[in-house]
Amino acid sequence: MPEREIITTSDRPDLDEQSQAALLPVWPEFIFHDQVSSDLIGRVAECFPSCDIRILEDGEVVAGSWGVPLRWDGTPETLPAGYDEALISAVTGYEQGIAPDTLCVLAVAVRADRQGAGLGAQALVAMRSVTTTAGLQRMISPVRPVLKSRYPLIRMANYARWTRADGTHVDPWIRTHQRLGGVILRPAERSMVVTGTVAEWEEWAGLAFPESGRYVVPGALDLVEIDRDRDVGAYAETNLWMRHL
Numbered sequence: 001m002p003e004r005e006i007i008t009t010s011d012r013p014d015l016d017e018q019s020q021a022a023l024l025p026v027w028p029e030f031i032f033h034d035q036v037s038s039d040l041i042g043r044v045a046e047c048f049p050s051c052d053i054r055i056l057e058d059g060e061v062v063a064g065s066w067g068v069p070l071r072w073d074g075t076p077e078t079l080p081a082g083y084d085e086a087l088i089s090a091v092t093g094y095e096q097g098i099a100p101d102t103l104c105v106l107a108v109a110v111r112a113d114r115q116g117a118g119l120g121a122q123a124l125v126a127m128r129s130v131t132t133t134a135g136l137q138r139m140i141s142p143v144r145p146v147l148k149s150r151y152p153l154i155r156m157a158n159y160a161r162w163t164r165a166d167g168t169h170v171d172p173w174i175r176t177h178q179r180l181g182g183v184i185l186r187p188a189e190r191s192m193v194v195t196g197t198v199a200e201w202e203e204w205a206g207l208a209f210p211e212s213g214r215y216v217v218p219g220a221l222d223l224v225e226i227d228r229d230r231d232v233g234a235y236a237e238t239n240l241w242m243r244h245l
């Protein structure tokens, strides 16, 4: 059995390069072109390093999760729209001195060769500890269900209701959240918005988009809208708000 250790990036900033090499390849390329995220990610790293954890096996990064502390009154109606708005809320709240009460988990990633071994669940448990250690009352997440990209034509509100014969969710990542006590709140519409030129989208997706229309892109939970006349590709991802604490 490898020796496992959980650290925060505030304890081990030296692991940054190794983390990127291990964890960035698990995401589809277009995710790295969300403008809000690109603008704020540096501030997030500076302001909230204790909300950024890594799981190490024998000293090597095998999984990670990060989130942001923000203020939320606990009602579904006042949740941020999703990932982008949670980032904005956390950074502006920090700058305005608004005391946070909620940890919003924005990503969990497991190195490709270590997926399916329970590390994702372990990362969520670690984020609960981050929440309580920071004195926050609640933990929420705009979850990106792992199998949703196979059903980009289906609305998240419908997908959220899909259960197997045993009553558990069809999506293994939603199932993992639920097993740990997470409950579904509601879809997070326009959680993450990615806009680019048609050429950029062709590169990110590894596909040709010869005419305007809506396309299925690998790893995308919703369709990508290509407009060749305006030279714009637009994607608005719907995630699923879940609450743990």
Ligand SMILES: CC(C)(COP(=O)(O)OP(=O)(O)OC[C@H]1O[C@@H](n2cnc3c(N)ncnc32)[C@H](O)[C@@H]1OP(=O)(O)O)[C@@H](O)C(=O)NCCC(=O)NCCS
Residues within 6 Å of the ligand: 026, 027, 106, 107, 108, 109, 110, 111, 114, 115, 116, 117, 118, 119, 120, 121, 122, 143, 144, 145, 146, 172, 173, 175, 176
């Ligand atoms: C989603 C992710 C974090 C899950 O972590 P993990 O350590 O692989 O998951 P676990 O081992 O805890 O397994 C959880 C469940 O998912 C299943 N699972 C894991 N990887 C899977 C995959 N690629 N496809 C389908 N099911 C998968 C497991 O079988 C398990 O289901 P079950 O126990 O109910 O049968 C990981 O697969 C990952 O990094 N994916 C890419 C990034 C991502 O999509 N992150 C989630 C959005 S923030």
